Amino acid sequence: MSNEQIAGLNGTHIYAKYNEQVIPKNQGNPFIEALPERIDLSTFIDALYSVPPLDSKYNNLCVEDRLEFVQQIRPDFWLPLPSHYEKYRNLYSMIKIGYQSRNPMHAIFNRQFAIGWEEIFKAGTDEKAANLAGNMHTAQSLAEIAINGYGKTQMYERMLTRLFPQVIHHKEYQGRMLTQSQLVWLKVECPYNKSVGTFCKSFYAEVDKLLGTKFYEKFAEKPGTIDKLVIRMIKTVAQINLGVLVIDEIQRIQKAYSGGEDNMIDFITQLVNTLGVPVILIGSFKALYLFKDSLANTRKCLPNGYAENISGYMLEDSWEWNHFIENLWDLQYTKTYTEITQEIKDLMHYYSMGIPDIAVKLFMHVQSRTIVNGGDERIRLSDIREVAERSLNMVQPIFNRIRTGDPSAYKDLDDIKPDWVPLNGYIKEASHRITVHGSLAEEHARVLQEKRREEILAKLTEFALQLVHSATDAEVIANKVYDASSGMGDIALMFGQIARLVVDNAENMGSSTHVVTNNNIKTSTGILPKKKVGKKLKPVSKPDDIRNVVQVGHSKGLTTEEALEEKGYIRGVDELLDIIS
Structure with a gap:
């Protein structure tokens, strides 16, 4: 369906055409099956790449005409990069996963409308993250933070407008009537006054333009508390089956406006957690610490599945910079190339x-x-x-101050580069996923490595605690295995090394319990050697004791690993990955 076929409506509209899904959770969901199929990197580049008109005959035109061609470079030149494709892949997955808990063919989805969104909002979620209707939402949220001029807004606009329809109209699905419209994506700017009310008005106006609805007339001018505004917004979003909400210029939220920051953050969090709508926040470095206070207080203040992409400038010797500047340099309208x-x-x-x-x-x-x-x-x-x-x-x-390492420059230039010391602490403190790109990845390599080390050690220790009784022993084992691989090993293999280390110590100690001494680990053979025996304690002779399991297994002709697998002490890779995800 083209725009012309729907008089007065904006955006790209199509009738639903359902595609088969590989992922079981996506099967039987018309909102997911109606989405376009994922494209590969080559198709992605072809779809998004654009340059101004370029022909040798233009180089002989008059000065004024050639100057006019030069002015077309900035609006017309856009070069897709591999990092852009990675963001497209994440965006595509976000939309699909967000719809997994919103299947119009499931009774639990329709039960929410029967109960009422106001009641669901007031009740919140239980310890299993289920709402009053028993539905557990699957939405993820993302902050795309980058230096001004990086092209973050244009990147998402291009991906959304060129690779996704904006509205999908459903009529019938698997022989059942389904007269619903699905608003796949919507982009709204954060208002300058940081007001949730103003934001809601912009939202209703955009929805009405796309769907021909009258939400603005119904809700926009009604007064109310923040909670009331949120409830009205949630009702609207539920009716339009929104796939992803993109909020641009999020750095406009500042504490200088009374309550503005806290209200907007609370609003975004409720939108994600209560209804299950994926949200992408786009902003400059001023928005970097948007959820810093939430991190310090409680993880419940963060939207579910929250992650951040932080991008600095392209490095001088990077492939991306060379690829970018070489393609840009070709756009010459001078007489001589x-x-x-x-x-x-x-x-x-x-x-x-x-x-x-x-x-x-x-x-x-x-x-x-x-x-x-x-x-x-x-x-x-x-x-x-x-x-x-x-x-x-x-x-x-500004650039000169940064090049000379002037520390005072960073405090005044949030839109150019964030304050490095707070950013280091923020990365280490954050419980959500943070991905750093470009120059920031190089300059913060050490703190990123430290954060990764802490995350891996926590997972290794958690696994070791399932095999030993002492938290201290578990930490010692986890550190030894991590250090043996310099933190570069596969996590599943490290789990296996932990199990082998525990077994080796158990075999060495005979009738003693598991005590691991702090000896160095040799890694030249790739196998962790047996450890020295610690203090002997009274033996434990339970049938499911790991030492007995190994001994019985050996008597059956099984290897140590086979004996442990038989009893469930060593799990399959899929189960292990579930532990760390």
Whole structure:
């Protein structure tokens, strides 16, 4: 269904066409089956890549016409990168997973409407995360935080508009009537006044444009508390079957406005946790610590499944920067084509700091100057330097302070780079998943490694506690196994090494219980050696004791691993991965 076929409505509308699903949880759900099939990397690049018109005949046009072509570079040039495809993959999964708990063919989904969303909201969820209707929502949420000029908003707009319909109309599913509209995605900007009421008004207005509804007339002007606004919003979102809500410019939430930040954060959290709608927050580094207070207080204040992607500028020697600048440099409308050199790449990175939008603007200014000056119209290094100092004079002082390591610069330049020390602490403190890209990944490699070490050790210790009685012994074992692999080993293999270490010590100690001494582990053979015997204690002779299990297994001709697997002490990889996920 095209836009023209639905008079007065915006967005891309289609009739539902159902696709078979591989994942069992996705089968039999019309909202999931109606989504377009996932595309591969090659198709993704073809769908999103765009450049302004480029032909050799344009290089001989008059100065004014060529300058006009140069001005088309910024709006028309967009280069998909592998990191963009990874974000598309996550977005696609978020939408599908969010619909898993919202299947219109299931009685539990319709029971929520019978009970009423106001009652469900007031009741909250139980210890199993089920709401009053017994439904457990599957929504995930994501914050996409990046330096200004990184192209985060444009990236999501392109993916959503080019790869997903905005509205899917259902008529019948598996012989049953299903007259529902499915709003796959909606993007709304965070208001400047940080008001939940203003945000709701923008939301209703956008929905009405897409679906021809009258939610704005019904709800927008009604006064009420934050809870009332949330309940009305939840009712609306439930009726339109929203797949994902994208909230842009989230950095506008600041404590300078009385209650603005807390109210909006609470609102977003309730939207995710109560109804199960995935939410993507997009903002600059000012939004980096959006949930910092929530982290300090309680995990319940975070939206379910919350994660963060934090992106800095592209590194000078990275594949992404070279790929980006080489493709950008081809867009020349000068009379003479200037081949790109390593010196040009380095200089462009120096003056743009690897920020895509600034690199594009710099290239446009340099090319315009070269065309206006005439002559052979070759782009020289001196042209890049002079243009950068003049046309980008607002950002160069900022970049210079960062290059010289001026610590005071970071406090004033949240939109360029976050304060490094708080960010290190934030990464270590956060209980949700944080992915760091670009320059930030390099500069925060140490703290990221520390966070990964703590996470892995916690999982190894948890597993070891199932095999030994002492928490101290479990920690010692976990640390030994982690250190033996330098933290680079496969988690499932490390679980197996823990089990073998416990068995080896049990065999060595004979009738003693499990005591692991703090000896070094040799890793040259890839097998953990037997440990020295600790203090002997009274033996434990229960039939399910791990030592007895091994001994009985050996008498049957089984290996140690086979004996433990038979009794369930060593689990399959899938079960082990469930423990750590």
